[in-house]
Amino acid sequence: MYNRKTIADNIFYVGVNDRQKNLFENYLPLPGGVAYNSYLIIDEKITLIDTVDASLADVYLAKIEAVLQGRAIDYLIVNHMEPDHAGSIGLLKQKYPNLQIVGNRKTFDMLNGYFGINTQLHEVKEGDTLSLGKRTLTFYMAPMVHWPEVMVAYENSDKILFSADAFGTFGTVDGDYLDACINTDKYWDEMRRYYACIVGKFGAPTQNALKKIATLDVQIICSTHGPVWKQEREKVVDLYDKWSRYEAEEEGVVIAFGSMYGHTQQLTEAVAEGITAEGIKNVVIYNVSKTDTSFILSDIFRYKGLIIGSPTYMGGIYPLIEQLLFSIEHRGIKNRLYSCFGSFTWAGAATKQLTAFAQTMGWELVGTPVENKQAVFAQKYQEGFELGQAMGQKLKSLR
């Protein structure tokens, strides 16, 4: 019943869509679902590349069987041991007991730890090759993109990079898996959110991996999440390069605010007016109580400017803003233009702590942070407007 989907001669897409899961890693919203990709190469040695989340193993095994029609798998390449890709290894091993697992030393430590599998292993190191018959795979280590054991496999006749999580994105693959055959518009924001949340901390290792990949002639990128990239492969690599250098994609400002009774929100309006008054069009305002942190984090990767507003809450920062700050610090985001504002009723703390955050991150503090007591009147509104203007002027100076 499954249509066999071919990437190249005798290379099949056998991935699955997860439209049920609400939260990736049990905390990141999945409004458009996610795909777990796996690829099957039919050659003298029948070779499977990565597996899928165990919750979809029945569909997955049936897809494999539709291609194999009774034959057995010789090699399972494990590029990444995270359970969304490695989850079906145990079941595969039961169904195809003679398969050899190909990985590196770190893979095998995890394989033993998660599955108790420690035999029929084929260890590969940086630059090692594995002949499958007509085709040959070459392996390159890509540690911390996004776990330490991650590696990628390069198929040199059709110039296909099996890239593990690198170049992956949230979002199911609908109908066809190949970028040229589908409208890819929905993926770009979700790819950035995926990168920011999953790989965002590991900019330096991602740069190391990109340098290795740059030496290869890659025509097709087969990631473990989202479409297969052929037509858009250069754009995808460029984006990953930009994000892993923590370089903003475009001019603009994210304003993330928390507000219990609307006063910090009023300052937000003032700041935003100041920014657009300087001719900056991209102003994106997030109420942290309404929008999940992952979407805000994604736009912080996108834009150069960031302004955070928070009321003082129990002598500190509003809890949901604190969560955002933690997410930013954890990713080590560099080179942002930053400022902040806040309000309080009897003793101000949030604005001071938000101001100190610039130093924590090593960011330039733009303009004068605004701290407002109780309701917002004309003077503080004006200060908020001027803070926005200062950010707008700073961004214009970079044009």
Next chain:
Amino acid sequence: MKYVCVVCGYVYDPAAGDPDSGIAPGTTFENLPDDWICPICGVGKDQFEPEE
């Protein structure tokens, strides 16, 4: 003194060295070669901080 990789959390312990990379036990962090890389995630020495 032990040093921690800020990227992956690996701890370099001078008492243990890094034998897989040819670093003998007893080698201080300062005496590691400049081209030594984190055995877990592959970043350079500049990505390490003293363990608190």
